[in-house]
Amino acid sequence: MNSTPANRSPWSWIPTLYFGQGIPYVVVMTLSVIMYKNLEVSNTDIALYTSWLYLPWVIKPLWSPLIELFGTKRLWVVVLQFFVGAALAMVALTLPGPDFFRWSLAVFWLMAFASASHDIAADGFYLLALPTHSQAAFVGVRSTFYRLANIAGQGALVYLAGELQERTGSMKTAWSVVFFVLCGLFIAMAVYHRFMLPRPETDKPVPGGGDTLREFGRVFARFFAKPGIVVILGFLLLYRFPEAQLLKLATPFLLDKPELGGLGLSTKQVGIAYGTVGLIALTLGGLLGGWVISRIGLKRALWPLILLMHVPNVVFLLLAMAQPHSLWIVSSALAVEQFGYGLGFTAYLMYMILVAEGEHKTAHYAICTGFMALGMMLPGMWSGALQAWLGYHWFFVWVLVATIPSFAMAALIKIPEGFGKKAEA
Structure with missing residues (x-):
């Protein structure tokens, strides 16, 4: 039936x-x-x-x-x-x-x-x-x-x-x-x-497959003809530049033995600390970030959210320096970092929605997600070799330095006043 x-x-x-x-x-x-x-x-x-x-x-x-x-x-x-x-x-x-x-x-x-x-x-x-x-x-x-x-x-x-x-x-x-x-x-x-x-x-x-494919080409052309497209692409590629490198080394850092600079957690402990506590904090951060943008708009929320996203990365440096044995301490530190990431990522998602506004919204949003993935792929590729050369301590210092391009692109983008803000009843 x-x-x-x-x-x-x-x-x-x-x-x-x-x-x-x-x-x-x-x-x-x-x-x-x-x-x-x-x-x-x-x-x-x-x-x-x-x-x-x-x-x-x-x-x-x-x-x-x-x-x-x-x-x-x-x-x-x-x-x-x-x-x-x-x-x-x-x-x-x-x-x-x-x-x-x-x-x-x-x-x-x-x-x-x-x-x-x-x-x-x-x-x-x-x-x-x-x-x-x-x-x-x-x-x-x-x-x-x-x-x-x-x-x-x-x-x-x-x-x-x-x-x-x-x-x-x-x-x-x-x-x-x-x-x-x-x-x-x-x-x-x-x-x-x-x-x-x-x-x-x-x-x-x-x-009409031929017409569809020709129209698809026109959709791509219209995306790359958007005003300020170079800044748009720079923001999409660099907003998560530090996180793209950190993400690939976070779990190896948690699992590596202390003599190698890691925390020496078991696989089960990583499942609890990073895979459960961290992800719950990430989800809560995302919900709060969405609420903040709905209240004050993306333009006013962008800088508080980007700071809350990048500054908590310092917890990985502190963990590398202290190498705590307590699962509670590690879980709490990861919760802080992931909560901040959840807050900041909502600003990125809202900016992609802004970029996709107008005709062909769905297709242009899909193109944005492609650049989002590219911004994660390229820095992640060299992050392992960089960590092996620097060690965890200095690698996490580099991650903090790597926030500079993200801040620079955030300063260049243009956001309409009130975008994302919920209309007053």
Whole structure:
């Protein structure tokens, strides 16, 4: 029996769809780093090769027309979830082998392209399956379940890997089991969505592929013709310049032994401190940042939020200097840093919305997200080699110095008065 938006509650598919959207991203971007660190891959190789995994999100606007032209969004979602499930099983199978790094990395590449494509299909399906008023009502639900996927991935799954390692005595076995569990979850999710996703009448291939591709080229041209495009791109690429380098070395720093400059936490402790406490603080910071912008507007909020984003990075320097043994102290410090990052990131998201204003809003926002990913990919690639050369202490000093380009670009951008501020009743 065909399901339609009229007789299928959005609660039956939106939470699972966006939980499923978040899991492969956190696997590729975060779990891969922790897993490779557990398996004694060098920080230089971890940062370089896992940063390349951002590339599918950088270039995803280039192939988004294919998802418009061929098949339905519903079909793309289900097929890609089956593909991600198969890729997760392939990672599990590669880990016991002697050349696990090369083969698992290749599978992560495939998973990253599938995940980026799933993002396009899922977001497009959401717009087609719900009327406009319902889209607004469920945007918070989307965000919440995406965040829960991050907490489950960086928190629960990392803790599970640590627990399994303690029981089996093998980190490879532990991570293999984790990825087989994820495989089962995704296969079950794909089967569930095969039957539970609605079938909106508007979900069909776009006719006239040649015209669509020509229009797509015009959309790109209009984006790069925006006034002040050089400053816009500079801001998109450099706003998170320090965070892009810090992110790749945060978990290796927590896991490395004290004699190497790290904190010597166990995998389970990282799952608690960074993957659970830190992510909850990040979410709360994001909610507060959005509220602040809605009250005073982006122009007035930008400098307080960018300061609150970058200044807390000093906690990593303090942790490297003090090397505390208390999980409570480490968790509290990470909560401060992640809360500040959540606050500052809302300003970045709102600026992308501003840049995308006007005709072709959806496509221009997608292009902004591509530059956002590029701004994370390039600095992350050299961060591991830089840390290996400087050591953790001086690397975190460099991260603080690296905030200067971000502040400089924030001083150059132009924001209309009152943008983002909630209209007075």
